[in-house]
Amino acid sequence: xxxHAMELDKWSPIILTLVTFIPLAGALLLLLLPRRDxxxxxxxxxxxxxxxxxxLHLPVHFHRAxxxxxxxxxxxxxxxxxxxxxxxVDGISMWLVVLTTFLTPLCVLISxxxxxERVKEFFIILLVMETALIGVFVALxxxxxxxxxxxxxxxxxxxxxxxxHGRKVYAAIKFFMYTMIASVFMLAAILWLYAxxxxxDFVTIQNAIRGGQVAGFTSAAQWLFLGFFIAFAVKxxxxxxxxxxxxxxxxxxxxxxxxxxxxxxxxxxxxxxRFNLGLFPDQARANAWWVVILALIGIVYGALVALVQPNxxxxxxxxxxxxxxxxxxxxxxxxxxxxxGATFVMLAHGVSTGALFMLAGALYERRHTYEISEFGGLAxxxxxxxxxxxxxxxxxxxxxxxxxxxxxxxxxxGAFQARAVYGILGxxxxxxxxxxxxxxxxxxxxxKITHRVNETLPDLDLRERIALLPAAAAALVMGVAPLFWLNxxxxxxxxALAPFAQLxxxxxxx
Amino acid sequence: MTQALPHGVEYIRILPEIVLSVFGMVxxxxxPLVDERSSQKLLGIIALAGSVAAIVATLYQSQFPGLGxxxxxxxxxxxxxxxxxVTAIAAVVILSSYEYMQVQQIRAGEYYGLILFGTVGMCxxxxxxxxxxxxxxxxxxxxxxxxxxxxxxxxxxxxEASLKYFLLGSFATAFFLYGVxxxxxxxGSTSISVIAxxxxxxxxxxxxxxxxxxxxVGLGFKVAxxxxxxxxxDVYEGAPAPVVGFMSTAxxxxxxxxxxxxxxxxxxxxxxxxxxxxxxxSMTLGNVGALxxxxxxxxxxxxxxxxxxxxxxxFAALPDNxxxxxxxxxxxxxxxxxxxxxxxxxxxxxxxxxxxxxDYAGLGRRSPLLAATLTIFLLSLIGIPMTGGFFAKFYVFSxxxxxxxxxxxxIGVLNxxxxxxxxxxxIVVMYMREAREELPAVPVSAALGTALAISTAATLYLxxxxxxxxxxxxxxxxxxxx
Numbered sequence: 004x005x006x007h008a009m010e011l012d013k014w015s016p017i018i019l020t021l022v023t024f025i026p027l028a029g030a031l032l033l034l035l036l037p038r039r040d041x042x043x044x045x046x047x048x049x050x051x052x053x054x055x056x057x058x059l060h061l062p063v064h065f066h067r068a069x070x071x072x073x074x075x076x077x078x079x080x081x082x083x084x085x086x087x088x089x090x091x092v093d094g095i096s097m098w099l100v101v102l103t104t105f106l107t108p109l110c111v112l113i114s115x116x117x118x119x120e121r122v123k124e125f126f127i128i129l130l131v132m133e134t135a136l137i138g139v140f141v142a143l144x145x146x147x148x149x150x151x152x153x154x155x156x157x158x159x160x161x162x163x164x165x166x167x168h169g170r171k172v173y174a175a176i177k178f179f180m181y182t183m184i185a186s187v188f189m190l191a192a193i194l195w196l197y198a199x200x201x202x203x204d205f206v207t208i209q210n211a212i213r214g215g216q217v218a219g220f221t222s223a224a225q226w227l228f229l230g231f232f233i234a235f236a237v238k239x240x241x242x243x244x245x246x247x248x249x250x251x252x253x254x255x256x257x258x259x260x261x262x263x264x265x266x267x268x269x270x271x272x273x274x275x276x277r278f279n280l281g282l283f284p285d286q287a288r289a290n291a292w293w294v295v296i297l298a299l300i301g302i303v304y305g306a307l308v309a310l311v312q313p314n315x316x317x318x319x320x321x322x323x324x325x326x327x328x329x330x331x332x333x334x335x336x337x338x339x340x341x342x343x344g345a346t347f348v349m350l351a352h353g354v355s356t357g358a359l360f361m362l363a364g365a366l367y368e369r370r371h372t373y374e375i376s377e378f379g380g381l382a383x384x385x386x387x388x389x390x391x392x393x394x395x396x397x398x399x400x401x402x403x404x405x406x407x408x409x410x411x412x413x414x415x416x417g418a419f420q421a422r423a424v425y426g427i428l429g430x431x432x433x434x435x436x437x438x439x440x441x442x443x444x445x446x447x448x449x450x451k452i453t454h455r456v457n458e459t460l461p462d463l464d465l466r467e468r469i470a471l472l473p474a475a476a477a478a479l480v481m482g483v484a485p486l487f488w489l490n491x492x493x494x495x496x497x498x499a500l501a502p503f504a505q506l507x508x509x510x511x512x513x
Numbered sequence: 514m515t516q517a518l519p520h521g522v523e524y525i526r527i528l529p530e531i532v533l534s535v536f537g538m539v540x541x542x543x544x545p546l547v548d549e550r551s552s553q554k555l556l557g558i559i560a561l562a563g564s565v566a567a568i569v570a571t572l573y574q575s576q577f578p579g580l581g582x583x584x585x586x587x588x589x590x591x592x593x594x595x596x597x598x599v600t601a602i603a604a605v606v607i608l609s610s611y612e613y614m615q616v617q618q619i620r621a622g623e624y625y626g627l628i629l630f631g632t633v634g635m636c637x638x639x640x641x642x643x644x645x646x647x648x649x650x651x652x653x654x655x656x657x658x659x660x661x662x663x664x665x666x667x668x669x670x671x672x673e674a675s676l677k678y679f680l681l682g683s684f685a686t687a688f689f690l691y692g693v694x695x696x697x698x699x700x701g702s703t704s705i706s707v708i709a710x711x712x713x714x715x716x717x718x719x720x721x722x723x724x725x726x727x728x729x730v731g732l733g734f735k736v737a738x739x740x741x742x743x744x745x746x747d748v749y750e751g752a753p754a755p756v757v758g759f760m761s762t763a764x765x766x767x768x769x770x771x772x773x774x775x776x777x778x779x780x781x782x783x784x785x786x787x788x789x790x791x792x793x794x795s796m797t798l799g800n801v802g803a804l805x806x807x808x809x810x811x812x813x814x815x816x817x818x819x820x821x822x823x824x825x826x827x828f829a830a831l832p833d834n835x836x837x838x839x840x841x842x843x844x845x846x847x848x849x850x851x852x853x854x855x856x857x858x859x860x861x862x863x864x865x866x867x868x869x870x871x872d873y874a875g876l877g878r879r880s881p882l883l884a885a886t887l888t889i890f891l892l893s894l895i896g897i898p899m900t901g902g903f904f905a906k907f908y909v910f911s912x913x914x915x916x917x918x919x920x921x922x923x924i925g926v927l928n929x930x931x932x933x934x935x936x937x938x939x940i941v942v943m944y945m946r947e948a949r950e951e952l953p954a955v956p957v958s959a960a961l962g963t964a965l966a967i968s969t970a971a972t973l974y975l976x977x978x979x980x981x982x983x984x985x986x987x988x989x990x991x992x993x994x995x
């Protein structure tokens with residue numbers, strides 16, 4: 004027993020490094036493999052599955068009661084500027100890491116057949132992307148964070164631009180320029196902090212700010228808050244910075260959409276939680292009123308636009324804007340329930356929207372269109388597909404006992420505690436989401452088959468079922484046993500809320 | 514006063530220059546003797562050996578710091594840094610020229626010789642501490658590059674480039690010389706240390722201001738800083754691609770070395786205003802000009818103007834962090850730009866037919882490795898973290914912020930965002946556009962492959978472990994200011 008514990012100690016400082024860089028190592032090995040597409044696919048699947056299994060080490064050995072960062076590793080890296088290789092996770096970022104490693108193998112599976120050109124490059128980009136995404140969530144040095152943050156841009160832009168369809172180049176450039184320009188402001192804020200504190204270390208900077216040791220902080224704080232906030236708001240995307248998202252989603256290949264909606268958008272909300280709340284609590288509170296208004300607009304606007312979309316993928320994209328609005332609402336309610344819920348929505352949305360994009364992709368592989376009007380009556384020709392789709396739609400609209408419900412419920416109860424009108428407006432979003440998703444489901448699957456091609460569409464094959472089953476299972480388990488997630492998220496949220504004077508009692512947990 | 518002849522150790526202080534000259538002369542002597550077909554390989558190897566020998570000589574020389582030749586040259590950490598930099602650039606350019614010369618069917622002979630002779634001048638520029646010697650070194654380096662620019666004799670555009678470069682260049686060196694003369698009038702000396710001493714006493718004569726301004730005009734031309742940049746796009750477009758890789762980095766680095774000595778060691782009066790305007794103009798005009806280019810060489814020409822602007826920002830900062838920032842920038846700019854032009858020269862094909870953006874379409878499919886390499890250089894030019902270009906910009910802008918140059922920093926940061934767009938355009942074209950016609954993928958020769966590997970390694974090294982180079986630069990800056 005003791006020996007076992009020692010073994011663990013040996014592993015825990017490097018586990019995050021391993022999880023982060025194994026996909027990159029896999030990508031480098033892929034460079035050396037000959038261009039035999041099948042081998043490349045199998046190899047990528049093995050690498051991503053291995054990363055997933057390895058990442059399970061994190062929740063299994065996580066000290067749930069303990070707040071603060073775990074599995075930390077902090078080494079000096081570059082002397083000038085003073086950059087440390089500092090990694091660590093708390094209950095929030097740990098689950099986002101697992102979400103990333105969980106979705107990547109599914110992306111490999113779903114791209115098995117749909118990517119048949121430049122296969123090697125595709126999987127290299129996908130694995131590099133995974134490293135960058137994990138890195139964002141584990142970096143505790145602001146510079147390291149910024150590096151991974153920027154590093155996610157290039158592979159995603161390449162995925163969209165090289166493997167997308169339609170106006171893919173336009174979408175890729177729009178995506179790149181929007182997020183790149185926004186993050187320049189964050190860089191400026193990071194550099195300001197570095198100039199004053201002399202380190203990029205998140206924890207040190209946080210302590211320096213809380214201790215009031217940063218010269219000129221009070222006058223600069225509002226600008227710093229905004230610098231970080233703009234970068235994150237574009238990524239989320241918060242209304243009115245959302246226009247890149249539908250373009251990027253519609254043109255992206257399925258795997259790109261899954262990672263984009265599933266993980267990449269969460270970088271923004273994670274950033275708000277970690278940095279905007281963590282470093283500038285006073286400014287977060289002062290600015291909350293307009294952030295919440297934007298989030299509410301996002302919830303309602305995203306839902307209304309989704310309602311009228313003739314394109315299935317665009318509909319899911321706008322639904323993401325609406326769902327991410329919930330996350331921002333939860334974060335800026337500054338309540339235990341709101342933040343717990345926001346984190347949970349991030350995870351739940353990752354799983355169910357990821358699955359929705361996979362399903363839409365499967366249909367696209369068969370019919371090469373996303374137009375809802377092209378379908379109808381698919382329930383009779385593709386019964387398995389229809390039931391998977393229904394299950395995920397129900398999870399997404401927040402049916403109790405599935406994953407969407409828990410998060411939205413917590414966010415709304417947090418919002419009510421903050422201000423009743425927030426809760427009421429937010430709650431309409433739940434109604435809307437039931438509307439657009441179920442209406443879409445009805446148009447695609449029920450009624451008579453109007454296009455003759457649809458009569459003979461093949462149902463999901465084994466590979467597709469294997470890819471979708473884990474997502475569906477996760478949606479169910481997260482809905483039935485949310486405490487498994489929440490009791491490690493809870494301490495992290497408490498730490499995040501510590502500087503906020505008014506603490507509202509816990510709604511869940513003990 | 515009679516002065517003793519220089520003795521042994523003083524010759525070591527110009528050893529790299531001697532080595533380069535000897536190798537250059539050997540090449541010139543051998544050139545008529547070997548037959549045309551085998552000349553390429555042999556002379557190329559000699560030239561490469563010469564530049565490597567010069568690096569070794571520099572490292573040996575660095576153990577003998579001090580003045581030589583009646584106080585005209587000075588070997589210190591600063592000069593060693595630039596010696597190694599320009600000779601390394603020469604070596605990589607020689608490697609990347611080998612294949613190009615064969616494709617273009619240019620006779621190798623004096624080409625390699627001229628590169629070595631030019632390098633002599635550039636090395637001397639970084640170690641000279643006397644204005645007349647600096648002028649002579651500047652001329653040695655310039656005349657070689659004038660000729661090199663016109664080396665595609667059969668192409669009219671190349672001759673145009675050479676003539677334009679020559680005319681405007683001699684005009685600019687005349688400015689420099691005039692500045693030297695005025696400086697002599699103001700302080701009674703051409704030695705940098707004496708001038709520095711003289712300018713420490715107030716009031717500073719008006720002539721000194723004029724002298725500095727005129728010298729800045731001359732050097733500003735050499736580094737392609739606005740408003741003395743007009744020649745750059747035309748010359749870069751016409752000159753042979755590997756030569757552009759050479760002359761956009763090595764003479765620039767040497768001219769920046771001179772500028773560092775003149776501006777900081779002398780503590781030039783009126784430096785801030787001059788540099789502020791030139792830096793802001795270079796960054797803005799360079800980036801805006803690059804936005805609309807279709808020709809990759811012209812695009813990189815405008816980009817080099819912009820980079821000269823970023824670099825000049827460091828000159829407006831305080832010396833103790835401005836100098837190391839500028840030194841680091843020249844090194845990392847050299848790594849990425851030489852690499853980028855090596856790729857351009859490989860893709861150009863016979864007669865440099867394929868140099869427009871459209872010719873790069875589908876490169877990601879045609880030759881994935883080459884496209885990936887070029888992508889790394891372009892990302893570094895944008896300033897994406899983990900490449901040398903990022904830390905180069907980082908050090909420059911943080912030095913500027915420490916000197917409270919908030920306005921200039923904002924202009925610089927906004928410009929880098931604009932810059933991202935046109936570099937990105939090349940990446941987009943390579944990966945996301947289909948080639949209009951199927952161009953053959955020419956295999957990369959071993960020499961070019963080595964050149965690319967060195968540039969890539971240097972770019973990534975400076976991006977991942979910038980500490981050692983910066984520390985060395987800081988130490989030599991401290992030495993310089995002492």
